[in-house]
Amino acid sequence: MTNKPTSGLLIGYARVSTQGQDLAQQRDTLREIGCTRIFEEKISGAKRDRPELGRLLDHLRLGDVVMVTRLDRLARSTADLLHIAERIKDADAGLRSLAEPWADTTTPAGRMVLTVFAGIADFERSLIAERTRAGRIAAKARGVRFGPPPSLLPEQIVHASQLIEVDGKPVAEVARLLGVHRATLYRELEAD
Template sequence: MNIGYARVSTQGQDLTQQRSALTEAACNRVFEEKVSGARKDRPELGRMLDHLRPGDVIVVTRLDRLARSTSDLLGITERIKDAGAGLRSLAEPWADTTSPAGKMILTVFAGIADFERSLILERTSSGRAAAKARGVRFGPPSSLTLEQIAHARELIEREGKPVAAIARLLGVHRATLYRALAA
């Protein structure tokens, strides 16, 4: 069964052209919505994906009506594939997972997206390492100052005060004080 998906970004836009193109493409059912593609929550898209059965083919007039980015397209395509269904774009004939060539193109896209994710992770990791080398501290600021830690150490070692009492005095949890003393 061919299932159409039509989307426009604003309430003022019209779905008529998409609707007629999907009807000409022999879509038995068309899911329509007027919502920005940038929104993750697109109710009709979710309903359509939940409605899929093996052998169904999602038909869109253009891929930008279905997905907001390459990674979004690949995620949606994966859900379609997991349901045993296919995807076909009327404007982009190469985007047809019902054909071997279309499957290959989307596989290449998936590889490129994976490569891009790896590059981003690598750049992020090297950036963090460089920042750490410059002395940048990550995470929340320390709950205790160096003076408070020194004072706590003195109270424990010289006066024999219990860690729990000192932690209460400093307004921190015992574990926080233990970590600070160990550092």
């Protein structure tokens, strides 16, 4: 957000999750506070593609302020909120939530709160990645195998090995007998 004085517009965004819900209350509240344009959607917040939100973000101009009745109408997660707030900031516009007065990027305090949220979200992603990595290491140590299940059972691999090494059968014929591709049989024999 620049420090230049601007005369931007208040632009509202209203969303409900299902077709059966009504946007009237959000619309009325946004009109009462002076929104000159309101973008409305009846779509789940979990949907990545929200056409009206995209149009709103493309419509923003210097000094505009996006108004929402509650942040959960705008974003489905902290990461999503931060992404949308960044797009709003890139347009030199602001964001305000009526239900969460601390979420006001038109003020230094509001921008600081959003910056703290960004740091917390990054920290949370790091913790999740570390726990996932540690969990995989512990699972591997317990013998858990990742990836798709093996194509052949251990006794089938032993039998295939005997057919090839002792009986002299060609790998292609043994693979056909076991109902697997020749490359699969080679891979399983090498892993054994």
